[in-house]
Amino acid sequence: MPSRADIRRGAEWALRLALVAMLALSLWRATHEGAPGPVTRTTRASDLTPALAAATRTDRIGALEVEMDAFPAPAQRAWLVALRRAGVEVRWRGAVPVMAVAAERVREPRAAVRMLLTSGAGAAYVLSDSAGALDSLMVPAAGATLEAADVVGPVRARQGAYLSSVVAPEATPRREVLVLGRASWESRFVSSALSEAGWRVRARIPTAPGVAVTDPAMLPLDTARYDVVVALDSTAADLGSAIVRFIATGGGLVAVGSATTMGALRSLVPARAGTRRPGRILLDTDSMSRSDLPLRPLEGLSLDALVLERRPGAVAVAVRRAGLGRVLAVGYDESWRWRMLGGVGGPADHRRWWSHAVGLVAPERDVQPSMVGSGDAAPVAVLVGALGPASLARSPALEVGQRTLPLALLILIVAALLAETASRRFRGAR
Amino acid sequence: MTDFVFATAQYESGDWDSAPMVPANIIDTIARYTSIDVAPTGVIVGLSSPAMFRYPLLYLTGHLPVRFTEAERTNLRAFAERGGLLFVDDHNHDIDGTFHKTATEELARVYGPLRPIPNTHPLYRTFFTFEDGPPTTSHELNGWGDNLVHKTLSGVERSGRLALVYSSKDYSSEWNYHPDNKRFLSVDNTKFAVNLVVYALTR
């Protein structure tokens, strides 16, 4: 009967033999993987890099099939394209969601970031940036927008494991706004609203024949100084030709009420204001909203005019492009009442609306981000563009063993080596 | 676009209607010197009524103690935040008078501490130029009331513009006559009212 020492020695020999066998297996794998052959390697997009590395190292992988459980990163996508050009057949499959995100700066002094999202058939998105989560929202098939005060780094829109990202353009300082109107509450409160929204406002407000409250450095009227001219009434008539030149060179115009009927501007405005309709009469507990304001319905819309706001049976706001610039016609009269009588939120709503109105026609001057690192705004389109349409082939079982075997062999070799050495040394042998 | 309407503030305490001819006189003055579209009559509007927000310039005067109700205070705070300008004139023109003490106390509760308006303020140059600040009144020059000539008005600014102008000069007495009687004056003493209105409409 063998003693315990004999059994121990026998086990040590067994370990040595196993080590030799495993080393031989590794050697065999190393020599045979390099052999040519039409092997298809299947992998998931969420774990793509090892397969890409393997397909790059060896000629044995003739085809790479990617299960798109997530969108590959731009670098991985480029790697796939490179492999395809190197002769590896690259296929992909999976029901990837149609998604795209774009980001633009609102053309206002606060330069908020507006994200535009599309979705194939309606889906929930989670938006985040480098500072954390922004919001989540349901995006219908027609798309949705999300406006945030600012973002840090690229914006990421996530739908499950699928990610789309974009870098918002950098904000540039807005130029000045010129407000032209008679001495009235409208002139005063439109100027105030725009100032409070961050616009730098110059104004000319006639108070008597030959007398005005004005900025002596108001002129010349050009796009180097101004973004937008706001003409609140016909007192802007003497600057008509200057305004026409301003619009032609890319400036913006907001024409309100009687300003839309001025002769010089007739060819520029999208519509002309008609006869005034009184606003809604309020009880003392009511707050005024924009829809309660008196209105001069816009009439005679030009063919290229785009209606932005309607009231029952009337057009309230319309816009069009003219020359290099844009012109907005506003039918609302005495919008200042909205600010004063609009309850607690009245001033903010009035301010926001006027800032938006001016921003709508302000020239685009935002700096677009460079393409490097500009994210993956429309990943499906890019994927199809890079790799072609999805493969219809049925997905075979993933070759998980191919990936995990070398690691298991290594662990076994190390463990056997340690066990053999420890056994030998503990019994006193060298 | 409707005309500018001159509004007198009606408050619960005191005699808010102590200078009934001032509105007509100011309206006449606005028409006389400017092209501002102005309504031919003034209106009276309660400080506790939401209707006060229809008139972003309000004139308040009186002789008696001023104690605002909570509704009046709340409305006045909102009025200031939304951009309204309140012009308060002490009809008593008495620096230690009850109107002055109570009105400034109440106004300070609503607007914060009142500070002198420097005589270089745009208010004094916005239509007519008043090099020495607010024009003096005959009541000051005659030594009535507090026997003082007040060199400045007081006020409070919000977002860089005046939200409150407080006068101890008794313009309410000075301007409280029928506009037709203006023809008997060699110098129109209501011109400062034009500056007040133009300032309110343009700044």
Add this chain to the structure above:
Amino acid sequence: MTARSRVIAMRRTITAVMLARAVAVGGAVIAVSIAASRALALPVAALVALAAAGVGIALAMAARARPAQSLEQVALWIEERHPSLQYALVTAAAVGMERPDVEAQALSNPWWDQERQYLLRRLLAPFVALAAAIGLLAWNPAFVTRMIADNARVARTLGTETRPGPDPLARIRLRIEPPAYAGRRITEIDDPSGADALVGSAIIVTGEGPGRAVRMSVDSTDIPVISRGDRWSAQLAMPSRAALIRLRASTSRERLIVLAPVTDAAPVVTMLLPTQDTVLRTAEGMMTLRAAVRDDIGLRDAAFEIIVSSGQEENFTFRTTTLARTQLSGAAEHTLDLRLSLDSLALKPGDVLQMRAVARDRNTVTGPGVGSSETRALRVSRAGEYDSVAVDAAPPGEPDAQVLSQRMLIILTEALDKRRPRVARPTLIAEAQRIAADQARLRKRVGDIVFQRVGGEPLSEESNIEAPLGKMTPEELLARAQEATKGTAGEVMDVEGDETPILSVSKPLLEAFNAMWDAGRALEQGDTRQAIPPMRRALAAIERARHAERIYLRGRPSAVVVDVARARLAGKDKGTSSLREPRAIVAPVQRKRAERFTRATLLLARDPAAAADTLLVMRVAALGDAPALAAVLDDAVRILRRGEPRAIVSAWARVRRALDGAPIARSSIPAWSGAP
């Protein structure tokens, strides 16, 4: 010394050296593990595993010392290194083998000195490694401090004691002593990021170490730091505006503490009696004044303040008196009572008595805070002045005798109704019609108030507008006004030339107006029983209206219509154009805050402590004008210091929303770029 005793001594040396090597190598591995976990931002579990590996290595090395317990093994080890001993040492070490020749051969070579030096040399490498590892850790002392303070779990896992380091800012304690008048308890906060305390509270900051090592400033003003025993200490009073304490020490990073002042609120005073203003024909009798006063900390005193204004036009005199001043000695609330004799005031017709309660709190630091109630006015009517709409006298008494009121009409109707069985029908009808006439007159006064608000002018006595108006709901009234503004229904209601008027339609008064209409019709037919319910409804509605708002009864001054066209530009003087400077851009504060927050976000990953400091600075600025933002910033700093990654994410999102507002989502994409 025999060979055996030499071997025994060598055995001790070998054991000691092997144990020392084990401790040194294990300690080095642990130290390097901690340093590596910081450098590589390893999770705590990885750190624990590495530290456990260090302990395991130490134990394994210590276990190797076990064979050295055998004297024979030690002797063999020496023999192996010194073959010249020819196994004499093994023989000599064996018990009972005391042969002189063997002893001489075993001691022939001074092997013990060589082996001791050899063993000591073997200690060199492990201890050099241990020193290097400790040096690596000590390279950033702030890190060690933070590890000790913030990551107790790791410290526990390692089984190490956290000892106070040399950093004087490592253990800061804040003591808040509220001002004496507040009578509040002293509080102490360890490792504070901020302190909320009453203005004027004594704030005492202490820490370990000498005072000379620490510099402290509040909003760029240096605060003297003194030494007390082995601790430093500095004291200041809580300022009235938010401020930031900056603590600096040469051996530590800067520490920030936010001082958030809590303002002592002024007393709240509510006038309970009289409940409303009143007009009296004669001011006689007693009137009860009652007010409730309360304060958040403690009241000093309270009193009634009355002003009597006499005179008219330009001549007025005033009497101001304080009555019933009561010392309250710090009570939190109190009810103030006074029986006021109207006779003693000698009020004359036209006089106005204004009453209010005033209370002061015990604030001796920034106060006293003064609170006052609403003012109640009592006016004595002048002869010939017509007051109506049931003005109750403030004190309960004889109001109905002074004014012809709705209540009086109800009493008259009820009396007539009681006499009804005994009175002849014609007499009943005649008396009922007299009451109906009074009711109609009162209704007209109510109507004047309602329709004056709508139309700007009261209804004249001759006006025939009342007939078509009859009973109206507010909605009918509104519809009529809408029609009027469109000019389709004639000039039924002039709305002051303004096309977006507010109709201050007082629903209670309109209800009273309608109820009076019903009552009048019943009275006209002599049906007193049918008349009483609507009369009571009218009274209740008037009461409601009067509680809801004060109704000014004095009428309006006559309006002068200016001939604007005639006056237009008729003035002799001309104005001058004036300068309108471009307005400064408003709200740079929000922008600065947003930029600062972005910086804090960028710092968050690589230096959380610096990010927390940035948020503290933001909090100081926000305490004045954005308390909601200040609160979420405070929350974020606390979470950041606790180092909870998930909580930080949500805290960051909360700060962001407080700063910028919630993002605005819209379920469409606009047709025009930029359109909201």
